[in-house]
Amino acid sequence: MTEHPTDPSRSDPLRTLADFDGVYLTKFPGVVRALVLLGADRSTAEDLAQESFLIALHHWDTVGRYDKPGAWVARTAVNKWRQFGRTARRRHDVLSSIASADHVGEQRGFEGSDRHIDVLQALAKLTGRQREVLALYYLLDHTVSEVAATLNIAEGTVKSTLHDARSALAKWLAPGYADDPREGGARSAG
Known part of the structure; x- marks a missing residue:
C-alpha cells in the first residue's frame, strides 16, 4: 500500500489542524502499543x-491527503524503531527490559499477572519481523496487504510470518496446543 495523495477535487481532504488532531487522538495509543510490542519500552515508544x-x-x-494518514505515521514509527534498534547493544538492552517489572501492567486485560509476563517473554522470543507483523496486524488493525506495504514485503510473506508467529506463541504459551489437532472451527478448515 503506497500512500498517494487523494484526488485534489475530493470534497473531504484532511488538511486542517483539527483533522490532524483527530488522527493523533485516535491513532497515537495504537502506535505506542505497537512499538511496545516490537520491544520498545513505554517511554521510547x-x-x-x-x-x-x-x-x-x-x-x-x-x-493529510492520504487515504490513511495513520498508516503513514505507523510506517514512520516502525522505521524510527528500526533505526533506534540497529545496534546489537541497544537491541539486547530493550529485549532484556521487556520482562522487567517496569512493563507489568502496560497491556490491558491481565495487568500484573504472571500470564502477562509469560506473553511478554514469549513475544521477546519471536523475531523482529514477526513482532512487526503482529503489531501492525493485531494492534493497528492493518490488513495483510497494508502490513505488506508498510514493511515492503510480499503478502505471502506476511501470511507465513503470521502463521509462524502464532504457532510459536501457541507452543510457548500453551504447551501441546500447537500439536493438538482439533475438530471443527477455523483451525481444521485451513
Missing part, C-alpha cells in the same frame, strides 16, 4: 510515536 506524528504534522499538506 511514546517518544518515537510523538516524533512520527510531528513529522506528519510538518508535512500535513501532503500526509
Whole structure:
C-alpha cells in the first residue's frame, strides 16, 4: 500500500489542524502499543510515536491527503524503531527490559499477572519481523496487504510470518496446543 495523495477535487481532504488532531487522538495509543510490542519500552515508544506524528504534522499538506494518514505515521514509527534498534547493544538492552517489572501492567486485560509476563517473554522470543507483523496486524488493525506495504514485503510473506508467529506463541504459551489437532472451527478448515 503506497500512500498517494487523494484526488485534489475530493470534497473531504484532511488538511486542517483539527483533522490532524483527530488522527493523533485516535491513532497515537495504537502506535505506542505497537512499538511496545516490537520491544520498545513505554517511554521510547511514546517518544518515537510523538516524533512520527510531528513529522506528519510538518508535512500535513501532503500526509493529510492520504487515504490513511495513520498508516503513514505507523510506517514512520516502525522505521524510527528500526533505526533506534540497529545496534546489537541497544537491541539486547530493550529485549532484556521487556520482562522487567517496569512493563507489568502496560497491556490491558491481565495487568500484573504472571500470564502477562509469560506473553511478554514469549513475544521477546519471536523475531523482529514477526513482532512487526503482529503489531501492525493485531494492534493497528492493518490488513495483510497494508502490513505488506508498510514493511515492503510480499503478502505471502506476511501470511507465513503470521502463521509462524502464532504457532510459536501457541507452543510457548500453551504447551501441546500447537500439536493438538482439533475438530471443527477455523483451525481444521485451513
